[in-house]
Amino acid sequence: MYALVTAAYRPSIDPETAVNAKWIIGLVTSELPKATVWSTRIALCKSIQTFIGNCKSVPQLSVPEDLISSLWARLKIVAGDRGYESVRTAAAKAISDFISWVDEHPEWNTTQSIIKLELPSIIAEETSGVIRAELTR
Numbered sequence: 659m660y661a662l663v664t665a666a667y668r669p670s671i672d673p674e675t676a677v678n679a680k681w682i683i684g685l686v687t688s689e690l691p692k693a694t695v696w697s698t699r700i701a702l703c704k705s706i707q708t709f710i711g712n713c714k715s716v717p718q719l720s721v722p723e724d725l726i727s728s729l730w731a732r733l734k735i736v737a738g739d740r741g742y743e744s745v746r747t748a749a750a751k752a753i754s755d756f757i758s759w760v761d762e763h764p765e766w767n768t769t770q771s772i773i774k775l776e777l778p779s780i781i782a783e784e785t786s787g788v789i790r791a792e793l794t795r
Contacts, residue, residue, distance in 0.1 A: 680721065
């Protein structure tokens with residue numbers, strides 16, 4: 659379901675781009691904390707990557723920073739999942755894409771500052787060198 663929602667989102671042709679972006683972010687941020695099954699967490703991370711890729715096609719897309727900050731908070735939860743390396747790998751890829759996207763938007767400077775403060779501890783706590791490399795990409 660998550661993959662379908664984010665794959666169908668095409669901000670370059672969507673007349674309700676901002677409204678739908680807010681809805682999608684609301685969906686994934688509400689689902690990530692509830693997702694306890696590893697495959698669901700991976701699916702959500704991949705969906706976030708798809709969403710970000712679609713959003714990057716419209717650089718002027720305006721999304722409130724509180725939603726962006728909420729998405730960061732949820733990605734951190736998944737990055738801290740010590741049960742499955744595959745979940746953390748998916749989270750690291752989503753985080754890497756997320757950081758790249760956020761850095762393109764100076765209006766999200768508060769979130770950029772929060773990421774710079776919190777990312778080093780996420781990297782330091784990670785036991786996998788491959789995942790650490792993805793997080794520092």
